[in-house]
Amino acid sequence: MKTALEAVEITPGTHWIGALDPGLREFDIILKTANGTTYNSYCVRGSQGVAVIDTVKASHSDEFFARLEQVARYDEISTIVLNHLEPDHSGALPELMRRAPQAKLYISAKAQLMLKALVRDSELDFTIVQTGDTVTLGDRTLRFFSTPFLHWPDTQCTLLEEQQILFSGDVFGCHFCDARLFNDRVGDFRFSFEYYYQHIMRPFREHVLVALELLEPLTLKLIAPAHGPILREAPRSYVQRYRQLASPLLPNEIGAHDKSLLIFYISSYGNTARMAQAVSEGAETIAGVRVSLYDLQAGGDLPFVDLIEEADGIVIGSPTINGDAVKPVWDLLSSLAVIKVSDKLGGAFGSYGWSGEAINMIEDRLRGLKLRVPVKGVRARLIPAAEELERCHDLGRQLALHLTGSLANRVISMSELLANSHE
Amino acid sequence: MPKANVTFEKLGITVSVPAGTRLIEISEKVGASITYGCREGECGTCIMKITSGMEYMSERSVLENQVLQDNMAGRNDRLACQAQVLGGDISVKA
Numbered sequence A: 001m002k003t004a005l006e007a008v009e010i011t012p013g014t015h016w017i018g019a020l021d022p023g024l025r026e027f028d029i030i031l032k033t034a035n036g037t038t039y040n041s042y043c044v045r046g047s048q049g050v051a052v053i054d055t056v057k058a059s060h061s062d063e064f065f066a067r068l069e070q071v072a073r074y075d076e077i078s079t080i081v082l083n084h085l086e087p088d089h090s091g092a093l094p095e096l097m098r099r100a101p102q103a104k105l106y107i108s109a110k111a112q113l114m115l116k117a118l119v120r121d122s123e124l125d126f127t128i129v130q131t132g133d134t135v136t137l138g139d140r141t142l143r144f145f146s147t148p149f150l151h152w153p154d155t156q157c158t159l160l161e162e163q164q165i166l167f168s169g170d171v172f173g174c175h176f177c178d179a180r181l182f183n184d185r186v187g188d189f190r191f192s193f194e195y196y197y198q199h200i201m202r203p204f205r206e207h208v209l210v211a212l213e214l215l216e217p218l219t220l221k222l223i224a225p226a227h228g229p230i231l232r233e234a235p236r237s238y239v240q241r242y243r244q245l246a247s248p249l250l251p252n253e254i255g256a257h258d259k260s261l262l263i264f265y266i267s268s269y270g271n272t273a274r275m276a277q278a279v280s281e282g283a284e285t286i287a288g289v290r291v292s293l294y295d296l297q298a299g300g301d302l303p304f305v306d307l308i309e310e311a312d313g314i315v316i317g318s319p320t321i322n323g324d325a326v327k328p329v330w331d332l333l334s335s336l337a338v339i340k341v342s343d344k345l346g347g348a349f350g351s352y353g354w355s356g357e358a359i360n361m362i363e364d365r366l367r368g369l370k371l372r373v374p375v376k377g378v379r380a381r382l383i384p385a386a387e388e389l390e391r392c393h394d395l396g397r398q399l400a401l402h403l404t405g406s407l408a409n410r411v412i413s414m415s416e417l418l419a420n421s422h423e
Numbered sequence B: 001m002p003k004a005n006v007t008f009e010k011l012g013i014t015v016s017v018p019a020g021t022r023l024i025e026i027s028e029k030v031g032a033s034i035t036y037g038c039r040e041g042e043c044g045t046c047i048m049k050i051t052s053g054m055e056y057m058s059e060r061s062v063l064e065n066q067v068l069q070d071n072m073a074g075r076n077d078r079l080a081c082q083a084q085v086l087g088g089d090i091s092v093k094a
C-alpha cells in the first residue's frame, strides 16, 4: 500500500502527483459524491525538461507539492500545462509558478481571462496553444487539442505522444476517491462516471461530439483525467461511452427530418387536459411533426428531461393556482438545467379560475432558458369554450408550422404582430 | 412614415416596423429567445447580435457603450432594450 503522500508512477517517467479529497460530499453545490474526489495532477519527465500537467485545489496544495518534490526539482520544471482553469485545478498554480519561475505556462486562448483573474500579476507570462500545437521535452512531446466547453470555454486536452497518454482534464473524469488510483484496481465507479457526465458534460453535448471527432482517431494507451480513476484498462471504452451518451437516438425512432413536439400538461378538473388535447390535434394536422402528449401527474421521476433533450419543441399546459403555475411544472422546468434547450421552440396554455398568470410565467421561464416562444399562449377561464379550444388547436398548428420551417421567411408588419398577440 | 425591416434570423421572420422602434418591442412580440432584466440599459441581460445593418441603428449612448464593454460584448452587439431601428434592412441573431 502506498503511503499517503507518495507520487505514483503511471508509466515510466510519468507520475501522478495529485491529491485525494475523501471527505468531500458536495462539489460546486450541485454535485454529490459518495466518497469524495481526487484532483489529479501529473508530472512528465523528458530528456530535456519536466512538465507539470494541471495542479490541485488550493486547500490540497501541500499534498501536491510533497508528491511533486519526490519526482522533480523545481528548477527542472520547464513546462506547466493547465488544461482547465477552474479552481479545483488551478488552485496551486500561483505557488507553483513562484517556486518554478523559469517554467513556461501553456493554456488555451479562452483561459487567459480566467488566468488573469486568478493570478493578479501584470508581468504574467504564458503561451496560448491550440489544436496541433506541440511542446517538446526532448524525447517527449506534448500535443494540444482544444476541446472548448467541456465543460468551460477554456477546456483543452493534452496528449503525451510517445506514450499515448491523454491528459483529458475534466473530460472522462468523475468524482470518486480511491487511493488505488487505476480503473482496474479501484472500487466500482461506473455510477460516478455516468453521473459526472450527466451533470457536467451533458449540457454541452454538441461540444462533446465535436471534441470526440478530435479524440477518437487517437491511439490511446491510457487516459489520465483530472478527477477520479486513471483509465489504463480499456481506455477506449470510455471514449466510446461518451460517444453513446452524446449521440442523439430519436432519429432512429422518427424520420431523420421529422420534428418532435412534446406537450406536457397537468390538470385538476380536466380543463387544461382538454386544452392539451386540442393543442395536440392542431399540431398533428401538420405533416412532418411527431406529437407526443404527457400528463405530468404521472411524471415524478419519469425521464422527461431525456425526451426534451432530443425534442424540437415543448408546449406546457398548467392551471393557475394561487397566481402561479403548479409545482410539477416548475420541477420539470428546473430539471432542464442539465440539457441544452436553447433555440428549441416553446409554448404555454392553461385554464384558470380568477387570473391566468401561469401562462406568462411559463413563457418567461421558457424565454429565460433561451427557447423561442413565437406564438402567444392560450388561456381559458375554467371550462374552455369551443372558441378557446379552437385557439388551442391553432396554437398547436402554428407551433408545428414553425417547427417545419413553413413560417420561415415571412414578412409581417408591426400592426399584424400586435393584432396577433392578443394581450 | 419611414420603415425599417428587422429580420430575426433564428425565427425566420422579418418584421416591418416604423423607424424609431426599439428592438425590445419587436423581439417581445415575435417571441424571440431574448430575455430582459432591467429594461433600462443597465444590466446587460438583453445583449443582441446585429448580423447586418448596424448602420441603420441608433448611436450607442455612453451608458450603453459602458454596459456593453462591462459585459465583454463584441462590436456587433447591442442592448435590445436601448437600440432603435432607424430604417433600412437589419438582421439580428435571435
Ligand code: FES
Binding pocket: B035, B036, B037, B038, B039, B040, B041, B042, B043, B044, B045, B046, B047, B067, B079, B080, B081, B082
Ligand atoms: S434589459 Fe437590462 S440592459 Fe437591456
Ligand SMILES: [Fe+2]
Binding pocket: A084, A086, A151, A152, A170
Ligand atoms: Fe471543471
Ligand SMILES: [Fe+2]
Binding pocket: A086, A088, A089, A170, A226, A227
Ligand atoms: Fe474539475
